[in-house]
Amino acid sequence: MTGAPKYSEPVSARSQRGPFAPPPVLRPDRWYYRYGYIALSKWLVRYHRTRFVGELPQPGPCIYVAHHGAGYLNLDLVVACFLVGWERWYERTGAFTPLRIAAAQGHAIERAIPGLPAVKRQAGLIDPSEASCLAVLKRGEQLLVTPGGQRESMPDARDYRLKWRDRYGFVRLALATGAPIVPLSVVGGFNAFPGFRYRKLSIWSPVPLPVRLDVAVGTPIHVPKQPNLVRDEVTVKSIHEQAWHTTQALYDRLLAQRGESSADSHAAVVTLK
Numbered sequence: 724m725t726g727a728p729k730y731s732e733p734v735s736a737r738s739q740r741g742p743f744a745p746p747p748v749l750r751p752d753r754w755y756y757r758y759g760y761i762a763l764s765k766w767l768v769r770y771h772r773t774r775f776v777g778e779l780p781q782p783g784p785c786i787y788v789a790h791h792g793a794g795y796l797n798l799d800l801v802v803a804c805f806l807v808g809w810e811r812w813y814e815r816t817g818a819f820t821p822l823r824i825a826a827a828q829g830h831a832i833e834r835a836i837p838g839l840p841a842v843k844r845q846a847g848l849i850d851p852s853e854a855s856c857l858a859v860l861k862r863g864e865q866l867l868v869t870p871g872g873q874r875e876s877m878p879d880a881r882d883y884r885l886k887w888r889d890r891y892g893f894v895r896l897a898l899a900t901g902a903p904i905v906p907l908s909v910v911g912g913f914n915a916f917p918g919f920r921y922r923k924l925s926i927w928s929p930v931p932l933p934v935r936l937d938v939a940v941g942t943p944i945h946v947p948k949q950p951n952l953v954r955d956e957v958t959v960k961s962i963h964e965q966a967w968h969t970t971q972a973l974y975d976r977l978l979a980q981r982g983e984s985s986a987d988s989h990a991a992v993v994t995l996k
Contacts, residue, residue: 733825733856733868733892745858746849749821751812753845760846761813764805767798770933771915775806777940780905782820784860785943786893787867788970789907790883791875794927799912800824803938804847804867807907821864825851827872853892860900867907868893877925878918883910883974887967894946894962901948904962906941906970910977937981941973 750756767773787807792800808822826848849855856866869875870890880886897904915934918927944966952958 733851733853733896743854745862746823746855747844749845749847751809751819751821755845757813760842761805761809764801764809765813767802767931768805770931771802771911771936772933773802773806773936773938775938775940779807779811779940780903780943782818783865784863784900784902785865785905786860786897786902787822787865787905787907788893788966789867789869789909790885790974791869791871791873791880792909793876793878793881793912793918794916794931795929797912798931799909799915799936800867800869801846802936803907803909806938807940808847808865821859822847822867823859823864824848824867825856825869827851851892853896856892856896857899860896860902866896866902878913878920878927881913883908883913883978885967885971885974887963891959891963894959894966895953897946897962898948898953898958899950901946903943903945904966905943906966906973908939908941908970908973908977909936910938910974910981910983911936935981937977939973939977941969944969 789800789803791797804822804824808820811817812819824847826843827850849859851868856868860866870893871886872890874880874886875884893904896902911934915931915936916927917932918925920926944962946962949958
């Protein structure tokens with residue numbers, strides 16, 4: 724089995740079938756948020772002794788980019804989403820800005836866990852089509868994408884190397900809307916959910932170990948709204964490279980601080996000083 728939900732790179736709207744319907748608006752006032760999802764998220768934050776560094780971007784649309792994460796349900800990313808998208812509203816220290824997560828639909832684990840599709844929708848997950856991602860950004864919501872997708876969802880991806888080659892969808896979304904790209908790093912999930920690879924299957928521990936999680940938000944990369952350049956190869960690749968280097972450096976800094984440095988971590992730490 725592989726992890727679910729699978730956070731994904733936005734794809735062309737042409738891949739959709741049937742008439743397009745924008746993702747439904749989140750209703751955080753419903754009882755099951757405060758007493759269900761948020762209560763679980765707060766417990767996970769405490770259980771994993773989560774440390775958060777960085778400053779959240781201003782309210783309004785933005786595109787968080789991160790490594791895919793670990794485990795069947797990617798609870799390391801759930802913790803990060805709570806800290807950047809829900810905690811201020813829950814603690815009544817700020818307005819609620821919906822955070823949506825681009826995620827693949829119809830995974831086999833959804834059929835194995837009753838009610839999981841509904842939970843995913845209520846938690847803010849949307850299909851990774853270009854049309855859905857544009858719709859939520861244009862109505863002022865925030866978006867989380869993991870451009871590496873399943874390339875990064877294997878147990879041996881614990882070095883947190885971002886595999887974003889030829890994944891340009893998030894850059895095109897930023898150019899189309901003017902939403903800044905915000906690096907987001909979450910380290911510790913591969914220790915909390917140990918796993919191994921068997922042929923084409925990723926086998927993860929179903930129970931998280933009490934390993935500390937580190938979450939960091941980087942400086943937003945401001946992208947001017949230039950819809951006419953969404954297919955300009957030079958512009959797209961330049962922004963893509965900047966986002967990759969900035970986000971990878973953020974992961975490498977957290978790894979180095981935890982004593983789990985990966986390749987190039989020393990250079991990344993020096994660069995960020």
